[in-house]
Amino acid sequence: MAAEIRTFTCLNDNFGYLIHDPATKATASIDAPEAAPIIKALEREGWTLTDILVTHHHHDHVGGIAELKQKYHCRVVAPHDKSTKIANVDLRAAHGDVIKVGSLLARVLETPGHTLDHISYVFDTEKAVFAADTLFSIGCGRVFEGNYPMMWDSLLKLRALPDDFKLYCGHEYTASNVKFALTVDGDNPALKARAEEVTRLRAENKPTIPVLLGEEKKANVFLRADEPSVAAKLHMKGASAVEVFGELRERKNKS
Numbered sequence: 001m002a003a004e005i006r007t008f009t010c011l012n013d014n015f016g017y018l019i020h021d022p023a024t025k026a027t028a029s030i031d032a033p034e035a036a037p038i039i040k041a042l043e044r045e046g047w048t049l050t051d052i053l054v055t056h057h058h059h060d061h062v063g064g065i066a067e068l069k070q071k072y073h074c075r076v077v078a079p080h081d082k083s084t085k086i087a088n089v090d091l092r093a094a095h096g097d098v099i100k101v102g103s104l105l106a107r108v109l110e111t112p113g114h115t116l117d118h119i120s121y122v123f124d125t126e127k128a129v130f131a132a133d134t135l136f137s138i139g140c141g142r143v144f145e146g147n148y149p150m151m152w153d154s155l156l157k158l159r160a161l162p163d164d165f166k167l168y169c170g171h172e173y174t175a176s177n178v179k180f181a182l183t184v185d186g187d188n189p190a191l192k193a194r195a196e197e198v199t200r201l202r203a204e205n206k207p208t209i210p211v212l213l214g215e216e217k218k219a220n221v222f223l224r225a226d227e228p229s230v231a232a233k234l235h236m237k238g239a240s241a242v243e244v245f246g247e248l249r250e251r252k253n254k255s
């Protein structure tokens with residue numbers, strides 16, 4: 001039986017995600033921005049929370065852990081980097097580790113840059129990647145704790161996943177990402193198509209996530225920083241991918 005994934009809103013613009021294994025009835029929440037909408041989603045489905053897979057230490061990703069842990073006695077899996085304070089952790093996950101959620105398998109990718117502890121969870125069989133605040137649709141996370149080479153390297157790890165994998169990211173930032181991307185990459189047909197889709201989805205009050213990685217590789221200018229055409233658009237011919245990526249990120253920060 002195929003895994004079931006549910007997407008809903010937490011806080012203002014965080015995504016809540018549940019992944020459920022019908023075979024064992026195990027259910028994982030990817031991060032826990034706040035408990036109430038996660039409990040509501042679980043009760044709607046009749047599922048019991050068995051695991052929380054934490055991507056990084058920011059409060060809007062861990063704020064609901066304590067309450068969920070108390071209610072469900074679930075296992076909390078968190079990044080290996082112990083320098084950050086995440087309470088109630090049962091298991092630490094590092095690059096290459098495989099985390100079991102019932103019979104589902106989540107492969108851990110270390111994707112630092114936004115924070116130093118940031119990890120992403122790849123469900124290869126389900127063709128799903130939960131990349132939280134590393135890769136957004138048509139954007140990427142702000143580089144708070146790491147540096148541009150580190151973040152670019154993390155994006156390359158995600159870009160290396162197959163085109164038919166679905167991206168589940170941490171925030172509904174797609175519309176504002178599109179607005180910025182059009183200012184530098186406005187003649188990209190894949191971006192224009194995504195822009196139209198996003199306008200339609202938002203008008204219908206629907207999430208813009210998940211999105212196929214294959215589409216994202218063509219439409220997301222941050223994943224294309226090593227393409228000479230992108231360097232040319234920024235008047236940076238001959239610059240390295242990291243330099244182009246850094247310039248894109250700086251411009252987005254100021255936008």
Ligand SMILES: [Zn+2]
Pocket residue numbers: 056058114133
């Ligand atoms: Zn964050």
